[in-house]
Amino acid sequence: MAPPPAPPQKSPSPSQPSGKSEVSDLKLQLRQLAGSRAPGADDSKRDLFKRVISYMTVGIDVSAAFSEMVMCSATSDIVLKKMCYLYVGNYARCHPDLALLTINFLQKDCHDEDPMIRGLALRSLCSLRVPNLVEYLVAPLGAGLKDGSSYVRMVAAVGVLKLYHISAATCLDSDFPAVLKSLMLTDPDAQVVANCLFVLQEIWNLEANKSEEASRERETLLSKKIVYYILNRIKEFNEWAQCLVLELVAKYIPSDTDDIFDIMNLLEDRLQHANGAVVLATIKVFLHLTMSMTDVHQQVYERIKAPLLTLVGSGSSEQSYAVLSHLHLLVMRAPMLFSSDYKHFYCQFSDPSYVKKLKLEMLTAIANESNTYEIVTELCEYAGNVDVPIARESIRAVGKIALQQYDVNAIVDRLLQFLEMEKDYVTAETLVLVKDLLRKYPQWSHDCIAVVGNISSKNVQEPKAKAALIWMLGEYSQDMPDAPYILESLIENWDEENAAEVRLHLLTAAMKCFFKRPPETQKALGAALAAGLADSHQDVHDRALFYYRLLQYDVSVAERVVNPPKQAVSVFADTQSSEIKDRIFDEFNSLSVVYQKPSYMFTDKEHREPFEFSEEIGNLSLGQEPVGNSPRYDESDKDLLLSTSEREENGGPSTNGPAASGYSAPTDYNSSLVSLSSQTQSETAISDPGMPKYTSQMTLAIDDLLGLSVSAAPAPPSLKLNPKAALDPGTFQRKWGQLAVSISQDCSVSPQGIAALTTPQALIRHMQANSIQCIASGGQSPNFKFFFFAQKLDGPPLFFLVECIVNTSSAKAQVKIKADDATASEAFFGLFQSALSKFGVL
Amino acid sequence: MPVAASAIYFLNLRGDVLINRLYRDDVGGNMVDAFRTHIMQTKELGTCPVRQIGGCSFLYMRISNVYIVIVVSKNANVACAFKFVVEAVALFKSYFGGAFDEDAIRNNFVLIYELLDEIMDFGYPQNLAPEILKLYITQEGVRSPFSSKPSDKPVPNATLQVTGAVGWRREGLLYKKNEVFLDIVESVNLLMSSKGFVLRCDVTGKILMKCFLSGMPDLKLGLNDKIGLENESQLKSRPIKSGKTIELDDVTFHQCVNLTRFNSEKTVSFVPPDGEFELMKYRITEGVNLPFRVLPTIKELGRTRMEVNVKVKSVFGAKMFALGVVVKVPVPKQTAKTSFQVTSGRAKYNASIDCLVWKIRKFPGQTESTMSAEVELISTMAEKKSWTRPPIQMEFQVPMFTASGLRVRFLKVWEKSGYNTVEWVRYITKAGSYEIRC
Secondary structure: OOOOOOOHHHOOOOOOOOOHHHHHHHHHHHHHHHOOOOOOHHHHHHHHHHHHHHHHHHOOOOHHHHHHHHHHOOOOOHHHHHHHHHHHHHHOOOOHHHHHHHHHHHHHHOOOOOHHHHHHHHHHHHOOOOHHHOHHHHHHHHHHHOOOOHHHHHHHHHHHHHHHHHOHHHHHHOOHHHHHHHHHHHOOOHHHHHHHHHHHHHHHHHHOOOOHHHHHHHHHHOOHHHHHHHHHOHHHOOHHHHHHHHHHHHHOOOOOHHHHHHHHHHHHHHHHEOOHHHHHHHHHHHHHHOOOOHHHHHHHHHHHHHHHHHHHHOOOHHHHHHHHHHHHHHHHHOHHHHHHHHHHHOOOOOOOHHHHHHHHHHHHHHOOOOOHHHHHHHHHHHOOOOOHHHHHHHHHHHHHHHHHOOOOHHHHHHHHHHHHOOOHHHHHHHHHHHHHHHHHOHHHHHHHHHHHOOOOHHHOOOHHHHHHHHHHHHHOOOOOOOHHHHHHHHHHOHHHOOOHHHHHHHHHHHHHHHHHOHHHHHHHHHHHHHHHHOOOOHHHHHHHHHHHHHHHHOHHHHHHHHOOOOOOOOOOOOOOOHHHHHHHHHOOOOHHHHHOOOHHHOOOHHHHHHHHHHHHHHHHHOOOOOOOOOOOOOHHHHHHHOOHHHHHHHHHHHOOOOOHHHOOOOOOOOOOHHHHHHHHHHHHHHHHHHHHHHHHHHHHHHHHHOOOOOOOOOOOOOOOEOOOOOOOHHHHHHHHHHOOEEEEEEEEOOHHHHHHOOOHHHHHHHHHHOOOEEEEEEEEOOEEEEEEEEEEOOOOOOEEEEEEEEEOOOOEEEEEEEEOOHHHHHHHHHHHHHHHHOOOOO | OOOOOOEEEEEEOOOOEEEEEEOOOOOOOOHHHHHHHHHHOOOOOOOOOEEEEOOEEEEEEEEOOEEEEEEEOOOOOHHHHHHHHHHHHHHHHHHHOOOOOHHHHHHOHHHHHHHHHHHEEOOEEOOOOHHHHHHHOOOOOOOOOOOOOOOOOOOOOHHHHHOOOOOOOOOOOOOOOOEEEEEEEEEEEEEEOOOOOEEEEEEEEEEEEEEEOOOOOEEEEEEOEHHHHHHHHHHOOOOOOOOOOEOOOEEEEOOOEOHHHHHHHOOEEEOOOOEEEEEEEEEEOOOOOOOEEEEEEEEEEOOOEEEEEEEEEEOOOOOOEEEEEEEEEEOOOOEEEEEEEEOOOEEEEEOOOOEEEEEEEEEEOOOEEEEEEEEEEOOOOOOOOOOOOOOEEEEEEEEOOOOOOOOEEEEEEEOOOOOOOEEEEEEEEEEEEEEEOO
């Protein structure tokens, strides 16, 4: 059942038995009892079994007593049997030979006259999870599915899923899915139906990628016939099964509007169910069914508001957190609809901080002309909260409201009052906000500067706040009489300033101040530039040098560069793309909503890393450099947590070299650096024989270009790429998710190229010259990762998508190509490879 | 995929495993270690009940001195998972009889394993209804009710019930005296600003029932809620009787309530489970009768002295009284000395929660009581100025009073044998989170 519990030496708690001697003692006692028919033997067996199970629970390896436990299992006492089943299930997997011993008695129990025992035995039999014992499973499962007792059928249905996970082939060959399907449509017992449903769902979901038939079967599960059949029986199901059914219905695509209203009428009363999970599942159905009908969709929002608010208020704070996360999602999608409910999002003093945080975000989102005053008043109450992170969060919330409103008069006053509270963190947060406000509403500078000028820079310690203060000192130095002197004193303490961010701002502020009040600032600027030039931080040094040379060149030019007239910022960029938000909404009622990211970002290991990049694709479109944000690699060592079996599953399909098994996630640079380079080499070695094929094809293509078609067979059409290809990140992301890898190859990069690859920019420019566009890139030496795309010049817009990992130390690049038209991908690979190998030569 | 929990763990506060049940192979055996090192031993504990470590998500909640952790490797249904934990704990409680804590788990771990086996299979929740599970899992571990050997209590048609078609009630129950107990329990939540405005106020109520009824009775409950009354008057084409009607914002019902009938006829009709259960829950935001008004005045006299004056008025009927009234007035950490004057009850300073705690055992309706206190503070350099005051909190119970004004108009029991029943109805209002800013 489970991978082995931690070996004894890993649990050195003194209060627990050390293991060895106790286990052998237990073995001895069990052996004595094994054949005993004496009265009271069952009771002493029970005590012994309890001890075994409790050792097992704390992590002591009691597998040594396996054969004794099996010997004792011949009993009619059902509790003893259950304990024995539990024990066997736990250790069978790591002792497959011993597990064989249990098959006999489990099979016997599968024919017991008591349906309870039949069910339990069948469940345990399926839970052994020993691959070479699957043959013993098929017959009892088949019998179980036809059993007269619904309890056994219900267990057998889940058993099919367990079998599938041990050996998918055995499960499918025995035709169990078909049996389940007919059982699902005919069985009188609702729980059997529900179990069949989720088993089939899981099997077809996993099989859908492998076979046409499976994906067809998956579609049938969502057909009108089945969905209606189950919906009509929904009241027979228990609450948990209802959640399952509703989950299925949410995926159903209704044929017309009548269909939609039928389902909604049928499910309306589910919104009154006592189980919050059922209510939430129903809400999902409603939201998804009405997606296409805007006004009905809006009515749905109105209808589900009350049940959602009730759910928030009832149950433990964990439960209300789960519900609030969903409410949060809805509020963010349609803040207007909730603007009158703002009082529900007021924080109770006793709310845990994770609840408060969500509430603050919602209050921020729903603030509009009518309720801003109340909301801001309430938020100001929290600014003095004992919980410092929440206090900070609420100040930020006030700021955000100010940034999204037109009438900020009152809010600015409030913010300025915060500065008078004289709490360091309040001051710090407020300074950052005032800075942002001034960037959007320069007209408020007069009021703000008067207050900001009174803040002693000594009371501001946090880098972000300090930087904000310095920015204001530079920007508004003409209005602050003390500005040059404050800057001067800050520059004097240059060496004590740890944050490079602050030092950078100090340089710029000194420059700005200098342009406005040259005589007072000259000395300070000189000191700042000198300190900057001597700074060990590269950016600070560079900026100081740049300013210095600029001033040397021409002071008026320098002023135009450093202190040009600014336009007020109209909108601050949203951090999450709307496509991602939509995907989260599609996955309503799941973890995605709590994490606020779509599931592929946290479950799919294949994609977890690449899509860390694609988050940056969003940045790209905002005109920022993705290169600077080096992706997060810390996932890699955490992946070690996952059991080896899953690792292999994930590593298996993506790579096929001999070194592949150790190489699970293709992008764990840090942890698998060594295996990466060794594997790259070994894979190249394997793929070498294949290389001539490409070259011959390439020559073919060239021949074809010249009109010298030699081959009678239809030669691959020559491939020309559109130099102005365009693809937005969202589409790229979706395509990447949909398409299969058509080519996965390693190729080499010329040494000159490696030398030129000091930054990813170099390769990006080179590839661009070859009509291959880069959409995202990242990484640090020696590993760089790129996502490219290219478009076929003629004909329909066919795209090629490329993931390319370049390792500069081994001068190799690993290339994965996905294409709309897989037949053309060979030719494209040729182009890509030649472009890559020429890198640095051009 | 709704839940598909990969594993469930019960840990004590030190992180020792009390119970572990692995349902699926897709998580490793070292999940507990991950939970311990990444959540329990860090400040993360309590910052969020859902956390991702590696590829797995941990959904955890603390119940008394036990952590219950559900590990999932896929995108799971969070609400369902938490609800499952809550329901499972309720189920365990109904087996152990009350408490659910570390000791109870240690004493009953075999039973818990048995239950975990039944309530979840391969990570999917199965049947959690205590009424049904108790038919075949008993604490004494007697033989299965299906066994062909004669047992003392025949259970007809149990197979059907085990899988939960009519989940909540079994047939053939017989009581000498047929009784129904109905409790309306309301908790009133209040957030009042320092200027005396009600910022937020609502009542969450539940109707708890205890049924000792023979056979398969059909019950019908009438309340003075608006929808129900209007509907009735329409049916009888009679004008609504004078008297207060209550508008319920939202109602949820126990699964035994026929929701279709509630929606069409607006009556609460149901076949109750045997014993105790929660019939319905509701929420009200309009027209709430606050049982207490609190009028605080707090003066800070210089840096070392504070004067606290709190007046509490009871605004419910003069014949009623509140029990267990507690008023907690927060004071700064550096409180050194306190002196009190109260018109009733007792007050003292509790340093562990930094509050002046004023307790009044019995508080009659339509009266008022005051506490005035002088607080001396140690002068410190650390906190220079403003001490931000947490709100005053209040606890109380008012029997026979409902903050919403909800009343039971009738409770009809109908059974084919036509026996007589005795019905008992009680009301009580408790303080939920009753906060007054000052």
